[in-house]
Amino acid sequence: MKVAIIHEWLESYAGSERVVEQLLEIWPDADLFAVCDVLPDTERGFLRGRPVRTSFIQRLPFARRHFRKYLGLMPIAVEQFDLAGYDLVVSSNHAVAKGVITGPGQLHVSYVHSPMRYAWDLQHQYLRQAGLERGPMSLYTRWLLHRMRHWDRSSAAGVDSIVANSRYIAERVEKVWRRPAAVIHPPVDVEGFPLGEAREGHYLIAARMVPYKRVELVVEAFRAMPQRRLVVCGDGPGAxxxxQAAAGVPNITLRGRVPQDELVRLTRTARAFVYAAEEDFGIGMVEAQACGTPLIAYGRGGSRDIVRPETGILFPEQSTAAIAAAVERFEALSPAIDPAACRANALRFSAATFRERFRRHVEGLLAECAAA
Structure with a gap:
């Protein structure tokens, strides 16, 4: 069986690339396609020397640094991949990868990290953050996103089976594409976050500091709780x-971006991991659970798939009052939360579990095709 794996773009070894890594474990002889490949040499290990077949965007001016500016050309680019002769096509999609063209006798399964949020429900937020609320560039961007929405929905019709990375994303797929989706959670390196035992009493938040992560909300909540110690790890545009929110507050420590071994140590020794973002899934929350660390998380998005009553607490809104109330509720309930239960919960999201579930899903589809 000839297999093609289609990825959007290869820029860094992050969450969606970890999915590609496991797909290549399932089908080690698969050919890999991407709109463009700008991975640094230091992060290419998961490809194991495998060549990447790229689109014409790879050769456009300044594409290595500014390939996202060619978003309007990406639907055309991905449609130019010649996939004739492949029995199975698996796309890893958060923008355009699912738009590859397949024909009768080919099975196309798309693993969806998210529909294009900046083209759908987050368009207005994207325009504000990019400074594109007015002017000629604003008009052009709105037109482009309008075109992308039409293409995004029409290209979804060419996929034989959609797999979402959480129930939340399955709901978004149903909303914007009017398609059902199976749910298979993404792979998490739970072995890299071993169970911790000695707790040092601090609460922890580790996240890239971008607006939707709402790190500043967590910091403001702990300003009002001087008896609770918070450690903040991460960096980014919102730092x-x-x-500013943490200035002059002795119970809050900003660590910036820390090495991986230090992040693991801080997670293993934390009293709880606090998270205020509405995530598509939330790999950082699973990593905390793997360390036996309870969760205090916003109750929308992927957290609903991760947090169980015996492993953490969900709070109902993104506000300092809701976070502070959840921390106090956690303090009352914490003796009943067993680190071993948190660890067992995290194992549901291991790489081996992902491979087994995804392989079974595809084999079932192939059997149905053969019987038809």
């Missing part, structure tokens, strides 16, 4: 806002 100044976080520093």
């Amino acid at each position: 100044a806002l976080v520093r």
